[in-house]
Amino acid sequence: xxxxxxxxxxxxDSFYASVEQRDDPQLRNxxxxxxxxxxxxxxxxxxxxxxxxxxxxxxxxxxxxxxxxVPARMAAYSEASRAVFEIFRDTSPLVEPVSIDExxxxxxxxxxxxxxxxxxxxxxxxxxxxxxxxxxxxGVASTKHCAKVASQAGKxxxxxxxxxxxxxxxxxxxxxxxxxxxxxxxxxxxxxxGIATIGELATADPERLRTTLxxxxxxxxxxxxxxxxxxxxxxxxxxxxxxxxRSFPAGGLTGEDAWxxxxxxxxSISGTMRAKEIMGRTLTMNLRDNNFTTFSRSTTMAEATxxxxxxxxxxxxxxxENWPFINSGGCTKLGLSxxxxxxxxxxxxxxxxxxxxxxxxxxxxxxxxxxxxxxAIGRTAKTSRAGTHWH
Amino acid sequence: MKFRCxxxxxxxxxxxxGRAVGSSSGSLGLSGIQATLTGDRLELTGSDLDLTISxxxxxxxxxxxxxxxxxxxxESIVKSLPPGAVSCSAEDDELLISSGRxxxxxxxxxxxxxxxxxxxxxxxxxxxxxxxxxxxxQVVTAASGDDSRPVxxxxxxxxxxGGLRLVATDSYRLAxxxxxxxxxxxxxxxxxxxxxxxxxxxNRLLKRGDSVRMHMGESEARFExxxxxxxxxxxEGTFPNYRGLIxxxxxxxLTIERTALLEALKRVSLLAKDNTxxxxxxxxxxLQLAAIAQDVGSAQEIVEGTxxxxxxxxxxxxxxxxxxxxxxxxxxxxxxxxxxxxxxLLRSPVAEDFLYLLMPVRVS
Numbered sequence: 001x002x003x004x005x006x007x008x009x010x011x012x013d014s015f016y017a018s019v020e021q022r023d024d025p026q027l028r029n030x031x032x033x034x035x036x037x038x039x040x041x042x043x044x045x046x047x048x049x050x051x052x053x054x055x056x057x058x059x060x061x062x063x064x065x066x067x068x069x070v071p072a073r074m075a076a077y078s079e080a081s082r083a084v085f086e087i088f089r090d091t092s093p094l095v096e097p098v099s100i101d102e103x104x105x106x107x108x109x110x111x112x113x114x115x116x117x118x119x120x121x122x123x124x125x126x127x128x129x130x131x132x133x134x135x136x137x138x139g140v141a142s143t144k145h146c147a148k149v150a151s152q153a154g155k156x157x158x159x160x161x162x163x164x165x166x167x168x169x170x171x172x173x174x175x176x177x178x179x180x181x182x183x184x185x186x187x188x189x190x191x192x193x194g195i196a197t198i199g200e201l202a203t204a205d206p207e208r209l210r211t212t213l214x215x216x217x218x219x220x221x222x223x224x225x226x227x228x229x230x231x232x233x234x235x236x237x238x239x240x241x242x243x244x245x246r247s248f249p250a251g252g253l254t255g256e257d258a259w260x261x262x263x264x265x266x267x268s269i270s271g272t273m274r275a276k277e278i279m280g281r282t283l284t285m286n287l288r289d290n291n292f293t294t295f296s297r298s299t300t301m302a303e304a305t306x307x308x309x310x311x312x313x314x315x316x317x318x319x320x321e322n323w324p325f326i327n328s329g330g331c332t333k334l335g336l337s338x339x340x341x342x343x344x345x346x347x348x349x350x351x352x353x354x355x356x357x358x359x360x361x362x363x364x365x366x367x368x369x370x371x372x373x374x375x376a377i378g379r380t381a382k383t384s385r386a387g388t389h390w391h
Numbered sequence: 392m393k394f395r396c397x398x399x400x401x402x403x404x405x406x407x408x409g410r411a412v413g414s415s416s417g418s419l420g421l422s423g424i425q426a427t428l429t430g431d432r433l434e435l436t437g438s439d440l441d442l443t444i445s446x447x448x449x450x451x452x453x454x455x456x457x458x459x460x461x462x463x464x465x466e467s468i469v470k471s472l473p474p475g476a477v478s479c480s481a482e483d484d485e486l487l488i489s490s491g492r493x494x495x496x497x498x499x500x501x502x503x504x505x506x507x508x509x510x511x512x513x514x515x516x517x518x519x520x521x522x523x524x525x526x527x528x529q530v531v532t533a534a535s536g537d538d539s540r541p542v543x544x545x546x547x548x549x550x551x552x553g554g555l556r557l558v559a560t561d562s563y564r565l566a567x568x569x570x571x572x573x574x575x576x577x578x579x580x581x582x583x584x585x586x587x588x589x590x591x592x593x594n595r596l597l598k599r600g601d602s603v604r605m606h607m608g609e610s611e612a613r614f615e616x617x618x619x620x621x622x623x624x625x626x627e628g629t630f631p632n633y634r635g636l637i638x639x640x641x642x643x644x645l646t647i648e649r650t651a652l653l654e655a656l657k658r659v660s661l662l663a664k665d666n667t668x669x670x671x672x673x674x675x676x677x678l679q680l681a682a683i684a685q686d687v688g689s690a691q692e693i694v695e696g697t698x699x700x701x702x703x704x705x706x707x708x709x710x711x712x713x714x715x716x717x718x719x720x721x722x723x724x725x726x727x728x729x730x731x732x733x734x735x736l737l738r739s740p741v742a743e744d745f746l747y748l749l750m751p752v753r754v755s
Contacts, residue, residue, distance in 0.1 A: 302539075302562075344753055345753065346668055346706075346753070346754060348708055348752050348753075349751055349752065349753055350562045350563055350750055351560065351562050351563070351565065351636050351734070351750060353562065353636075
């Protein structure tokens with residue numbers, strides 16, 4: 001098969017720290033840390049002192065006493081991420097988000113229309129820089145894995161293109177820990193076997209590797225080391241479930257409150273589902289006891305739904321089945337989640353026999369919440385804190 | 392007990408009674424068929440306690456008696472015998488079945504294991520089978536097979552202006568049929584919820600031209616046709632308020648030849664497996680059916696018809712639409728729609744007494 005280098009791995013550099021430096025000129029060009037307890041992100045100036053993500057802030061300040069420490073502002077990071085992903089999706093429809101600050105982008109189909117992948121990647125970096133004000137590194141290669149390794153090697157604020165056919169020349173001299181999925185433990189194990197580079201791993205005797213790494217791991221790592229990565233950029237990587245939960249101190253939850261909370265959870269989850277246009281068929285109730293043992297019970301409905309009445313009925317069934325436990329006073333966590341998710345396509349509509357509210361009512365309530373906030377409207381059982389029945 | 396009879400008559404009677412025998416019932420007695428011989432009259436009865444079916448045949452009886460035989464085994468044996476006369480005689484706990492050179496000896500089930508079934512001396516209402524055969528078939532198709540909502544597995548029979556109204560729904564479609572002047576079937580009750588399974592089994596026993604004797608009790612309904620009796624436990628629970636589901640007006644009306652639509656639907660449905668719906672695109676030009684299965688392919692077909700309303704594309708589960716078309720009376724049907732998410736109403740211009748309401752499938 002002919003493979004072109006058309007997969008981009010785009011990764012924002014020291015994301016949280018870069019947002020802070022963008023928003024506060026005093027933080028620019030100097031070592032700074034986001035996170036007061038542990039380091040959530042460090043600027044490149046701080047990294048130069050050996051500060052790494054996830055180390056304790058105190059330890060970090062020992063390495064660099066004059067580093068500035070700022071608290072995290074999640075809202076600002078979400079907004080920045082949203083703006084960056086908008087540019088990703090404008091670049092190509094094939095975007096697979098990996099996390100808040102990185103994504104794979106397949107631009108293979110755009111070569112004839114927009115231009116070759118390296119040119120698209122350069123434009124993308126330019127747009128993120130001028131449009132959002134953040135540095136981003138892009139790796140371009142023929143496979144997802146190689147693109148990811150390239151972006152790590154290209155940091156910071158860089159663009160690294162691995163031409164087709166040049167993948168092994170690029171990968172093999174690199175230390176094994178650059179391989180996606182090789183952490184400290186594997187690096188140590190490989191080191192003991194005298195394997196330090198990706199090239200040594202690629203050409204090692206698989207029989208020898210299997211004894212230490214196991215069958216599956218060996219096959220996977222050697223495939224990656226040889227740039228065999230058939231995974232596509234997967235735009236359809238949807239959420240597997242939508243859920244919400246509440247925790248309580250031991251003995252703090254009574255049966256009646258539990259039902260009010262169940263209703264709140266159903267309202268919140270079904271509202272999220274409608275907002276995201278996702279329907280689900282399976283409802284799971286997650287419970288935890290005094291000893292922090294968790295267990296769950298599920299029920300699957302006849303058809304996918306996002307209606308709070310239908311989810312409410314399913315929740316009521318689970319609630320009743322677990323009533324002895326819920327009412328025992330030993331319930332320390334109550335959660336609900338909906339899985340078996342589908343887009344609201346090809347969903348058989350059903351008659352609305354039930355006294356529960358109709359879909360039109362859900363829509364009206366969503367509209368009110370959007371306009372006036374979530375406290376504006378609720379169920380009678382919630383406002384009166386008295387009813388234990390589904391209204 | 393000892394008798395002789397024709398193989399075909401015995402096979403038929405065993406199969407009729409066997410239809411009420413539960414496939415996986417816990418009780419040994421319920422896996423059996425009770426055979427009662429009185430003179431020349433042999434009655435075979437199967438039951439799963441909810442549904443009981445008896446078949447009666449004339450035999451040449453030699454000695455009366457009552458035994459319980461394993462249903463499946465007895466039916467397989469008799470069915471496989473060569474055509475002609477079959478002799479049966481029960482001694483101790485064994486039944487000897489012989490025909491020509493074949494001879495079987497099978498263990499009987501203890502007669503005590505079979506549930507005691509109440510003898511009926513009820514008041515019966517008699518109705519011609521012709522009035523019921525179509526009506527049962529029309530509504531039973533819409534009943535649910537899902538035991539998790541038992542009420543929906545029933546056919547709701549009620550008194551509607553002196554007529555008998557039958558309604559069934561599985562929550563995706565609803566079928567309704569009125570039988571004028573037949574409300575007396577309900578007796579003193581105003582309504583009853585009859586398991587749809589019992590009505591499908593009854594329908595197998597009904598022959599046009601025959602008459603059916605019916606009795607509706609508090610918790611049980613009984614039916615008698617020549618050669619067979621059927622009794623069923625009635626379902627408990629409140630049937631949904633179906634009246635509120637039927638829209639009182641539909642702005643869009645498609646009138647179309649029933650078999651033409653049915654044939655086209657069957658063809659297009661070949662591309663609509665699993666969850667794939669069939670789309671009906673209706674405009675002044677008529678109707679176009681389409682099915683698009685992402686990984687398989689697509690099909691479309693134009694069906695001639697007249698459409699009065701705004702252009703609309705509505706999608707249905709092909710099975711639900713097909714079953715509605717199959718039971719609708721007359722050469723033509725009307726499909727009345729509001730929009731792509733509200734229930735569509737399938738009716739026949741020549742039969743006011745039938746309607747089929749169908750919920751669409753939501754497509755993007």
